[in-house]
Amino acid sequence: MTAPVLSIRNLTVDLPEGGDRPHAVQGLTFDILPNETVCVVGESGSGKSITSFTAMGLLPRALKVSSGEVIFEGRDLLTLKEEEHMRLRGKRMAMIFQEPMTALNPCYTVGNQIEEVFQAHSRLTRAEMGERTLDLLNEVKLPSPKRIYHSFPHQLSGGQRQRIVIAIALAMDPALLIADEPTTALDVTTQAQILDLMNELKQRHKAGIMFVTHDFDVVAEVADRVIVMRRGEIVEQGTASEVLNAPRHSYTRQLIDAVPRRTRTAPTHEAGREVALDVRGLSKTYHIGATMLGEAQTIHAVKPLDLTVYRGETLGIVGESGSGKSTLVKCLMRLTDPTTGQILIDGTDVAASSRGALRASRKDMQIVFQDPYGSLNPRRTVGDQMVQGPLNFGARRADATKRAMELLQIVRLGEEAFWRYPSQFSGGQRQRICIARALMLDPKILIADEAVSALDVSVQKEVLDLLRDIRRRMNLTMLFITHDLRVAAQVSDKLIVMSEGEVVERGSVAEVFGNPTHPYTRKLIDAMPGQTWEVPDMATLGPASDL
The missing domain is CATH 3.40.50.300 (P-loop containing nucleotide triphosphate hydrolases)
Known part of the structure; x- marks a missing residue:
């Protein structure tokens, strides 16, 4: 043996x-x-x-x-x-860490960091180390190895950085390779490439x-x-x-x-025909001035797009890093000003609102961010953070406290959570708190920006079920932002797919999965892991054993 x-x-x-x-x-x-x-x-x-x-x-x-x-x-x-x-x-023995940006030193080039391994564990000459490093960059299928050899980590994409970490791990041809969640933070197409690699x-x-x-x-x-x-x-x-x-x-x-499966597992919600959000011709362009190191650039982060979301409907916005999802959200929230277009909420153009008028409309659209750990202040109790929004808009503390208690019950945490600190909760519980806090102002639209990406699969499922339940109970309109079509399919009534700042596909979950029309959408679907695995029906497997 x-x-x-x-x-x-x-x-x-x-x-x-x-x-x-x-x-x-x-x-x-x-x-x-x-x-x-x-x-x-x-x-x-x-x-x-x-x-x-x-x-x-x-x-x-x-x-x-x-x-x-x-x-x-x-x-x-x-x-x-x-x-x-x-x-x-x-x-x-070598290890591939989960987050390549923290695994690499931002002060050294890629070539320097790979060659460190040879300096520590071999007697290769400088020329031999350079040649072997280029061979490794080729082996992990990085484009333009000579350019990447002289690049710094921040100049590369997440998938390219992860390939660099893999190249470092393979430098001395180890007998044991430990990969600690090496694809968790990556887009689905990049993940597929890393798994094949x-x-x-x-x-x-x-x-x-x-x-x-x-x-x-x-x-x-x-x-x-x-x-x-x-x-x-x-x-x-x-x-x-x-x-x-x-x-x-x-x-x-x-x-x-x-x-999460590749089809919707819950019945589609029947939204009303009252328009909650109407976006017309929205775009965002960044202009970067010329410097000693480069020419001036114009970046079209979001190209002119239209979208309509009805009251009580969930729209899934899917795309990889750099597709324009986050810029679109910033424009909708007016965290950045759009270059052109209208953002109509109940007939009011948020894009044209002055700063004074904008403050009054802030409560109409609330957001749940990706990282539940960074979203909450560790020095303040959960209750103190929840009531802050209503107090800023003139609510009485007693009324805000009562509303917070009700919402903590709705997100299945209980009133005792009001007096505790964020550090006393798990990641999934913290995300529930963030959802409850976002609902304190009774928003017309809730944006979930990669709100389950940082969670374990079972916690992710619980939060998705919770979002569906809250949407049904409150007739809430939702925008669900994600890079994973599998996740979007669980909560969305309709989907739009973004690539390079523009909408390339839109339709119901069944239409997008069953008959995608754009090559980029087909690429995302084909890149989802587990394509050949037929998930077993648990009901047919007999009783479970906990021994």
């Missing part, structure tokens, strides 16, 4: 006293073989990242290994001195890969074997076919059931 690249035996890592449980991970046992991708699946707090950090010798000082072994190439990594572990990192690299380098993720559609694309973790323990493991098609544990079934 082939010897494992990595063998973890009965690993337990303790949490500091006062945590929500005694151990970050407990009793972990599994192997990773050469030329094998093992997907470690679970939600935030399941212990996935702690497991990978332990193997890499990057465990935070506050966490202590209390038992177990991590065997790599015949040696227990837990018994190595820091200097010995450093000699292995980058040479025999990971499959190719596994075959070419014969490395064992630990692929950490929470998305079972991604698992279906890359996994040979699957390990499902919950609260620090393995609840299920097996081949990809076994876990994907016949999951035994109720938690595994819950995760699979929460994966």
